[in-house]
Amino acid sequence: MIEIRRVTKRYDAGPVVDDVSLTIEPRTVMAIVGTSGSGKTTLMRMINRMIEPTSGEICIDGTDIRSVPGPLLRRRIGYVIQNHGLFPHRTVAQNIATVPRLLGWSEREIGARVEELLELFQMPARDFADRLPQELSGGQQQRVGVARALAARPNILLMDEPFGALDPIIRAKAQSDLEALQKATATTIVLVTHDMEEAIRLGHRIAVMRAGRVVQCATPSEILARPADGFVEEMVGSGDRALRLLAVEDIDGLLEPGEAFGAPLARGLNRRDALAELLWSGRESAPVLDERGIPAGIIRRDALIQSAARPA
Numbered sequence: 001m002i003e004i005r006r007v008t009k010r011y012d013a014g015p016v017v018d019d020v021s022l023t024i025e026p027r028t029v030m031a032i033v034g035t036s037g038s039g040k041t042t043l044m045r046m047i048n049r050m051i052e053p054t055s056g057e058i059c060i061d062g063t064d065i066r067s068v069p070g071p072l073l074r075r076r077i078g079y080v081i082q083n084h085g086l087f088p089h090r091t092v093a094q095n096i097a098t099v100p101r102l103l104g105w106s107e108r109e110i111g112a113r114v115e116e117l118l119e120l121f122q123m124p125a126r127d128f129a130d131r132l133p134q135e136l137s138g139g140q141q142q143r144v145g146v147a148r149a150l151a152a153r154p155n156i157l158l159m160d161e162p163f164g165a166l167d168p169i170i171r172a173k174a175q176s177d178l179e180a181l182q183k184a185t186a187t188t189i190v191l192v193t194h195d196m197e198e199a200i201r202l203g204h205r206i207a208v209m210r211a212g213r214v215v216q217c218a219t220p221s222e223i224l225a226r227p228a229d230g231f232v233e234e235m236v237g238s239g240d241r242a243l244r245l246l247a248v249e250d251i252d253g254l255l256e257p258g259e260a261f262g263a264p265l266a267r268g269l270n271r272r273d274a275l276a277e278l279l280w281s282g283r284e285s286a287p288v289l290d291e292r293g294i295p296a297g298i299i300r301r302d303a304l305i306q307s308a309a310r311p312a
């Protein structure tokens with residue numbers, strides 16, 4: 001668990017992070033979102049002591065990070081930045097091996113880990129291990145950046161606009177890869193982004209920053225349904241909030257007893273996909289099956305539509 005307590009960072013011109021408190025639960029993704037200059041990067045860099053707070057404290061799993069020397073702390077916390085910061089004259093394998101090497105792993109362990117990570121990122125070692133970063137596409141460079149950050153199996157991964165340089169299609173793929181990876185490795189991720197859509201898609205919780213302060217910290221559905229103030233509302237955008245709200249919630253809470261016909265839907269499906277399926281197949285309801293294929297109830301089109309209404 002990462003506990004940020006009343007942290008302030010002040011430069012000559014004034015505070016850039018102003019009395020921020022945040023708790024980041026283990027194995028979750030905290031997205032920090034806000035406009036340019038709102039203090040997101042500064043806040044994140046205080047977690048691995050690249051920047052020292054002016055006041056306040058940060059604890060990781062109960063230990064005040066001031067008691068851990070910065071370089072040691074940073075070997076235990078993965079860090080990914082927008083242009084991935086790969087060493088241009090080192091091969092993919094050498095880049096990924098950076099932290100394990102600093103930690104004194106054996107060559108055999110390092111080789112096995114590099115291979116395992118390249119496999120995981122669908123970049124087979126025989127094709128990619130010996131290439132230089134410039135011989136990779138932007139999306140591949142980004143994956144190597146994440147692989148390098150994960151090499152020593154850190155519990156925490158800090159990501160600063162990790163997908164900012166990618167085109168929309170590669171970006172969507174990188175986001176779903178990260179989602180799968182986070183589930184598989186149970187890493188705690190702090191993700192800085194200026195893109196609210198990305199925060200909604202990836203964050204278990206979202207901290208919205210404005211002028212150095214956290215103005216709201218809540219789940220994506222809470223942020224969509226109940227933005228704390230006009231600023232958060234503007235960040236969320238008013239356009240298709242109902243549909244986005246449906247997309248971040250699953251159907252499980254809306255199941256009812258009864259009978260319905262046609263192709264079944266799966267428990268855990270998001271409400272938008274369920275509604276799309278019911279509209280497309282022209283049905284008013286559908287049966288729902290759980291993971292083992294056992295009937296879990298039915299989902300009604302009206303219940304889905306009602307759940308997207310503006311909260312009272």
Ligand SMILES: Nc1ncnc2c1ncn2[C@@H]1O[C@H](COP(=O)(O)OP(=O)(O)OP(=O)(O)O)[C@@H](O)[C@H]1O
Nearest residue numbers: 011012016034035036037038039040041042043194
């Ligand atoms: N070393 C420094 N000295 C003085 N001011 C700084 C320093 N580093 C950052 N700042 C200022 O602190 C504010 C917050 O910067 P920060 O990089 O944390 O913002 P951000 O929300 O990550 O912005 P962006 O999305 O543009 O990266 C900015 O106004 C910036 O100019």
